[in-house]
Amino acid sequence: MKPVESENLRITYRKGKTVAVDGLSFSVDRGDIFVFIGPDGAGKSSTFKAVCGVLSYDSGKLLTFGVDPNNERAFEPVKEKISFMPQGLGQNLYKRLSVEENVDFFADLYGVDKEEREKRKEFLLKTTGLWEFRDRPAGKLSGGMMQKLSLCCILIHKPELLVLDEPTTGVDPVSRREIWRLLYSFNREGQTVLLSTSYMDEAERGTELLLMKNGKAEVSGAYEEVVKMDAEVFLITSKNPFTVYEELWKISDTPRLKGDIIRVVVERKKKKEFEELRRKLGFSATPVEPDLEDVFIRKVGLRKVELPPAFKPRPAVPEDAVVVEKVVKKFGSFTAVDGVSFSVKRGEIFGLLGPNGAGKTTLIKTILGLYRPTSGRVFIAGKPVNREVKKLIGYMSQKFSLYQDLTVLENLIYWGSVYGIPPFRVKSLVSKVSSVFELDRFLGRRVSELPLGIKQRVALLSALVHAPPLLFLDEPTSGVDPVERDIFWQLIRGLSTKFGITVLVTTHYMDESEYCDRVLLMNRGRAVAIDSPWNLKKAFRSSYGDAYLVYTANPFETEEKLRSLGFKTALFGRKVKVYSKEPITDGYLRKLGVQCIAVKPAQITMEDVFVYRVQNG
Amino acid sequence: MVRKELRELLRDKISLITVLLVPLSMMLVFGYGLKLEIKHVPVGVLDFDKSYLSREIVSKLTSNSEYFLVRSYFSSIEEADRAISSGKVRGVLVFPFNFEGDFKEGNGKFQFLIDGTFPYRAEVIKSYVNGFISRENLLLAEERGFALPVKVKTRYWFNESLNQDYVVAVGTLAVVLAIAPAVFSALLIVKEKESGSIYNVYVSSIGKSEYLLGKLLSGFTVSLFNLFILLGILVFLFKVPVKGSFIILIFVSVLFILVSTSFGLLISAFFSSQAAAFIGTVVLTVVPSILYTGYITPVSSMDKGALLTAHLIPTFYYMRLLKSIVFKAAPLSLLISDTLTLIVFFLLLFSLNHMLFKKREK
Numbered sequence: 001m002k003p004v005e006s007e008n009l010r011i012t013y014r015k016g017k018t019v020a021v022d023g024l025s026f027s028v029d030r031g032d033i034f035v036f037i038g039p040d041g042a043g044k045s046s047t048f049k050a051v052c053g054v055l056s057y058d059s060g061k062l063l064t065f066g067v068d069p070n071n072e073r074a075f076e077p078v079k080e081k082i083s084f085m086p087q088g089l090g091q092n093l094y095k096r097l098s099v100e101e102n103v104d105f106f107a108d109l110y111g112v113d114k115e116e117r118e119k120r121k122e123f124l125l126k127t128t129g130l131w132e133f134r135d136r137p138a139g140k141l142s143g144g145m146m147q148k149l150s151l152c153c154i155l156i157h158k159p160e161l162l163v164l165d166e167p168t169t170g171v172d173p174v175s176r177r178e179i180w181r182l183l184y185s186f187n188r189e190g191q192t193v194l195l196s197t198s199y200m201d202e203a204e205r206g207t208e209l210l211l212m213k214n215g216k217a218e219v220s221g222a223y224e225e226v227v228k229m230d231a232e233v234f235l236i237t238s239k240n241p242f243t244v245y246e247e248l249w250k251i252s253d254t255p256r257l258k259g260d261i262i263r264v265v266v267e268r269k270k271k272k273e274f275e276e277l278r279r280k281l282g283f284s285a286t287p288v289e290p291d292l293e294d295v296f297i298r299k300v301g302l303r304k305v306e307l308p309p310a311f312k313p314r315p316a317v318p319e320d321a322v323v324v325e326k327v328v329k330k331f332g333s334f335t336a337v338d339g340v341s342f343s344v345k346r347g348e349i350f351g352l353l354g355p356n357g358a359g360k361t362t363l364i365k366t367i368l369g370l371y372r373p374t375s376g377r378v379f380i381a382g383k384p385v386n387r388e389v390k391k392l393i394g395y396m397s398q399k400f401s402l403y404q405d406l407t408v409l410e411n412l413i414y415w416g417s418v419y420g421i422p423p424f425r426v427k428s429l430v431s432k433v434s435s436v437f438e439l440d441r442f443l444g445r446r447v448s449e450l451p452l453g454i455k456q457r458v459a460l461l462s463a464l465v466h467a468p469p470l471l472f473l474d475e476p477t478s479g480v481d482p483v484e485r486d487i488f489w490q491l492i493r494g495l496s497t498k499f500g501i502t503v504l505v506t507t508h509y510m511d512e513s514e515y516c517d518r519v520l521l522m523n524r525g526r527a528v529a530i531d532s533p534w535n536l537k538k539a540f541r542s543s544y545g546d547a548y549l550v551y552t553a554n555p556f557e558t559e560e561k562l563r564s565l566g567f568k569t570a571l572f573g574r575k576v577k578v579y580s581k582e583p584i585t586d587g588y589l590r591k592l593g594v595q596c597i598a599v600k601p602a603q604i605t606m607e608d609v610f611v612y613r614v615q616n617g
Numbered sequence: 618m619v620r621k622e623l624r625e626l627l628r629d630k631i632s633l634i635t636v637l638l639v640p641l642s643m644m645l646v647f648g649y650g651l652k653l654e655i656k657h658v659p660v661g662v663l664d665f666d667k668s669y670l671s672r673e674i675v676s677k678l679t680s681n682s683e684y685f686l687v688r689s690y691f692s693s694i695e696e697a698d699r700a701i702s703s704g705k706v707r708g709v710l711v712f713p714f715n716f717e718g719d720f721k722e723g724n725g726k727f728q729f730l731i732d733g734t735f736p737y738r739a740e741v742i743k744s745y746v747n748g749f750i751s752r753e754n755l756l757l758a759e760e761r762g763f764a765l766p767v768k769v770k771t772r773y774w775f776n777e778s779l780n781q782d783y784v785v786a787v788g789t790l791a792v793v794l795a796i797a798p799a800v801f802s803a804l805l806i807v808k809e810k811e812s813g814s815i816y817n818v819y820v821s822s823i824g825k826s827e828y829l830l831g832k833l834l835s836g837f838t839v840s841l842f843n844l845f846i847l848l849g850i851l852v853f854l855f856k857v858p859v860k861g862s863f864i865i866l867i868f869v870s871v872l873f874i875l876v877s878t879s880f881g882l883l884i885s886a887f888f889s890s891q892a893a894a895f896i897g898t899v900v901l902t903v904v905p906s907i908l909y910t911g912y913i914t915p916v917s918s919m920d921k922g923a924l925l926t927a928h929l930i931p932t933f934y935y936m937r938l939l940k941s942i943v944f945k946a947a948p949l950s951l952l953i954s955d956t957l958t959l960i961v962f963f964l965l966l967f968s969l970n971h972m973l974f975k976k977r978e979k
Contacts, residue, residue, distance in 0.1 A: 049978065053820075054816060054820060054978055079821060084816055086813045091814065092816055095812075097621065097624060097625060101624065
């Protein structure tokens with residue numbers, strides 16, 4: 001009997017008006033780590049809730065341990081075998097109870113007897129490193145610790161199936177790796193894990209994946225199967241990346257310009273033209289393993305965006321557009337930003353990268369003058385922040401400052417009038433750019449009816465109506481799919497290169513940072529590193545070497561062995577990621593006594609960079 | 618379950634204060650602030666007669682009671698009119714020319730102008746004056762040697778001194794106990810819905826009745842504590858003399874708390890945010906408890922529709938029980954039917970809860 005089986009599952013809300021899941025079929029085998037990947041609103045949460053019998057589905061077939069969850073009475077005993085962790089940091093915890101009391105409550109809820117409870121509690125809290133914090137109220141833990149406690153709580157009754165809705169979203173990369181390690185160790189004991197994530201780079205960590213979009217499965221299968229394609233993926237570096245980028249569109253609809261690096265999928269039949277282009281333009285192309293984003297983008301296809309000359313910012317800003325000097329921001333005894341300094345050059349795309357609670361939003365609000373820094377100074381366009389300076393800034397907030405009940409055009413006119421731009425000027429701007437932003441069809445529609453990706457572009461445009469030379473974006477792309485995301489970044493890139501607009505952007509998506517010229521890595525209020533993503537990876541490579549994935553039957557033992565040999569490692573599903581300056585082959589590893597099936601080169605990710613920067617201070 | 622709730626509550630200082638302070642302050646504000654009695658009404662006198670009789674009436678009306686207070690004497694209608702309009706006086710006694718002469722002919726008439734901006738107050742003032750006049754008439758009639766066929770001698774039973782404050786205090790207790798436990802328990806479940814921790818319960822195999830009983834008991838425990846504080850205020854601060862048995866009083870109050878707690882739980886089935894649940898519960902408990910239970914308007918003066926509504930509201934029965942116990946020391950046999958009604962209400966509400974609480978989202 002499979003833990004979960006689903007055929008043509010359909011879930012709707014508001015009496016069928018909103019379709020969350022639209023004909024989804026999948027099956028989870030015992031011992032799987034099954035990963036659902038997809039942007040916000042793809043239907044992941046709804047599917048999980050239906051699997052746990054918390055939400056009724058409309059039609060199709062769904063069986064959890066062979067029982068239909070819609071059958072309330074019959075499903076009640078099945079709940080003993082399941083644990084569900086809802087989306088959001090520590091959502092299922094009781095914030096005022098201590099760590100230990102939370103675990104005890106869950107034990108009571110599932111009727112775990114006292115002796116068993118004490119034994120298991122100690123084991124769980126010790127493996128997660130929460131034992132020493134057991135008297136602390138859950139509300140006072142960091143995001144990563146809360147998620148670990150949530151896991152302990154739902155593991156107290158030894159469920160057979162763990163259903164985890166985005167357990168790692170917004171968690172710092174170090175805690176994220178710990179959470180995965182914990183999951184692997186339970187999986188090793190035979191527990192099945194069903195998990196969702198909005199991070200593409202977590203796809204590889206499961207044994208099985210399903211990429212979801214608009215309630216449907218785009219692709220599914222084992223990671224290695226899914227990313228197998230009869231096309232090649234290249235990373236391209238060149239002295240003129242923009243020219244190369246423009247030319248590549250002629251042979252492919254997949255080029256992505258990330259910083260100075262271009263990533264592109266080249267089909268077999270286009271290989272010849274690609275080689276010609278390479279000779280003509282003289283760029284260097286390194287073949288890389290395709291990843292899930294490549295697969296998705298190749299399937300859907302990107303669109304090229306060309307900005308019309310409509311955003312020429314009125315006042316020019318000096319070379320040092322934004323200067324932050326030793327800024328400290330304290331809230332009571334809590335230090336949210338701890339002595340951060342950096343400067344952003346005119347026309348640069350600068351990323352603030354870090355997990356939830358790292359201090360990104362506090363920092364951006366301090367720069368904007370919404371908070372007064374406890375100490376340190378901020379200069380925008382060479383001046384301290386005041387009312388006049390604020391007019392130079394376009395700000396797009398985390399939740400998009402749009403009025404849901406107004407139409408797109410009404411929103412834009414409203415934001416224009418806030419900055420003293422008369423409606424006719426806004427309308428003439430909109431008529432010039434609406435086709436580029438792909439908003440033509442939506443101008444008369446209410447914002448509340450729009451999909452997330454469209455809302456995001458409306459929010460961007462509303463931050464741009466007064467032609468500011470500086471643009472601040474707070475988590476602009478959370479929850480949109482890679483295609484929408486690329487369109488968004490093409491717009492940002494255009495604003496920066498064509499009009500010299502300076503862009504400051506925050507994000508907790510590690511891979512997103514690759515679109516930035518430079519990034520500041522933040523953790524717990526401190527700056528961990530500041531450089532271009534490319535240089536950060538290069539620095540990582542020169543200290544730890546290249547990355548390899550070791551395929552093995554016993555990942556835990558393999559990892560332990562590798563560690564004992566002095567390698568830096570990380571667990572990736574049933575694979576082990578190893579960093580080594582010497583080239584590694586399977587033969588070489590076997591000679592060292594490491595069990596392995598195969599070794600493949602892997603990519604160094606921003607997460608790798610982040611983890612080692614944080615751990616090595 | 619109960620232990621967890623109470624522990625959480627004790628940790629949360631703000632909630633704790635709210636839970637204990639709100640009923641307390643309601644009790645004090647309503648108990649002290651809501652005066653249904655009208656005393657010391659400022660009146661003016663416009664005496665065109667200036668006779669012995671007119672002065673006699675004025676002095677009898679004012680010196681002898683706490684109801685009226687003479688503020689000013691006017692010399693013209695305009696002056697009196699201005700004083701009423703400006704709210705300086707609430708009524709004006711107008712004695713026409715030759716009032717005493719007419720009176721002697723058996724045709725004495727004087728006018729009483731009442732400020733009608735607040736009808737309830739106007740009514741009460743009118744009844745005071747009427748009562749006064751008829752009493753005087755009776756006395757006069759006897760003086761003149763008429764034998765009266767029926768003599769009325771009024772004595773207020775049960776609340777001998779007719780202390781309106783006692784009635785208000787007891788009524789407030791009922792209203793507060795209708796509102797506070799309901800609001801508190803409504804938030805108990807909705808709070809979990811809002812934070813997402815409700816999924817723990819949805820996904821666990823804990824029974825519905827077990828969960829609901831847990832919530833009921835934790836809401837009940839807190840309210841029980843409140844009950845004792847409120848009873849303390851009633852007896853020691855408002856000094857309401859309780860004639861009936863304290864044990865019965867506490868028993869019916871406990872029963873009533875159970876009813877309003879389960880009502881609150883029931884409400885939480887329909888809301889998913891704390892703000893909405895709070896407003897919903899307040900509206901659904903405050904309005905009926907105040908309007909339809911005899912707290913302000915006597916039940917006997919309601920029309921049929923209102924009377925029917927009143928019988929659907931548990932507070933109505935509890936109010937009746939309370940008044941019977943506190944003021945009348947009514948024997949058990951008279952209390953049994955209202956008590957049973959409350960029990961039925963509780964069972965009904967709790968089974969509705971059980972029916973409506975679904976361990977899933979839709």
